[in-house]
Amino acid sequence: MPSSTPRDLLIHARWVVPIEPRGAVLEDHSIVVQAGRIEAILPREQASAIPARQVLERPAHAVLPGFVNAHAHAAMTLLRGAAAGRPLEPWLRQVVWPLESRLVDADFVRDGTEQAIAEMLLGGTTCFADMYFFPEVVAQLASDLGMRAAVAVPVLDVPTVWAATIDEYLDKGLRLADEYRGHPLVHTFFALHSPALSTDATLARVRTLADQLDAPVMIHLLESADDAARERSRHGIDPVDRLERAGLVNNLLVAVHCVHLDEAGIGRFADVGASVVHCPTSNLKLASGIAPVAAMRAAGLNVALGSDGSASNDRLDMLSEARLAALLAAGATGDAAAVGAAEALEMATLGGARAMGLDAGIGSLVPGKWADLCCVDLGKVSVQPVIDVLESLLHSASRADVSDVWVAGRQLVEDATLLRIDTASLRARTNRWQSRVLAARNSLPGN
16 A cells, blocks of 8 residues: 555544454444545554545544445335334234325435434434335435445335336336436345235335346335234235245245244245344344344344334344344243344444445455445443443444444544435424324324
8 A cells, every 4th residue: 555645534543343254342442534445444553644635533433334234215214113012913004004004105214214314414324225116216315425325126016106006016116226327325126015915916026126137126124923824814824935946945035023933934035045034122122022033043044124114113223133133042942142232233324335235345344345344433431331332332332322424435424414305304394294294194983
């Protein structure tokens, strides 16, 4: 590395947590960023000789990869708190779907997604996988705000405000995929809502297109205890068997929730290199249960973490999801080490990147990868003393301790302040939606 050439950014940190190798913590190290990518991670003494256009001192901080929220319905921030106290099916059918039919349009998606991006960035999330309507709005907004996003091509066998037929869903979605092919920040994938809302013909079409485009296929799977029984009643076959019959059980599959995935299903997914996205807070709030994450990881299955939508979680907070995942695994298995701090942080970063096929560029701090970085202040009273950095990050720190965030080397949060989002304008828009959501909810039967 020629020391006479100024680099774009040099961050001197108390600790660097690269995620790869698992459990590594580099003390008094520095990150060199050039052209949006990590050029080197060096001991501070060595890095200090490198000239840089911007030099940042973070003397009590840990720098780690930005979190990857591997399953979100970002625009549903506008439905935060609107459907509490119901399990999954009544939650969907009595409140969420009726509200969406009254409210969702391109403006709803734009304002709700901007609110979500603001919240996620402040919590250290630098990439999210979004599954919602008007994906073209989400893609454009993420690009404009400098946020990394994997945006779903939604595919349902029911008409919605965005598309009326399977042909329309796929035609619109494929145009979106073409438009963003090769984009530095925005990626696309296919999203089937669930086996229940997908015909066999649709499953087969999506499998063919996903194979052609080498694109992940996300689907809600075995979220509630009744899902398998309902599928067997409708189709005479278990939902995992049905996906396998369609050719979708492969390394492109991203199965969300899997609260009730059995040992055989775990083994089948692990064998083909599929991924599972664990959404612990949402699963608990909807009383869906606790996913067998320890068994999944023991089988070698890639497990990522997701927030789900704010209507079933209320927070888009990946650090709290990681902490809850570790605690639930310990409580469910009786093994306090079932999912340790290193494993939980890996699930929240590299696990999500792997699930979405983005791990060659993000998810860990490795020279050559994009500089998607999250800086957490461990010097606060609520975190001290720092005996074990990974334990402190997971169990003592919170999203309020995130000080700085970069995506592709561009700083989007500085001193816990958003740099590219007008929060006053955003607040005014969300306030207007608050009134509309309240009026719509109050008009529903039983409210």
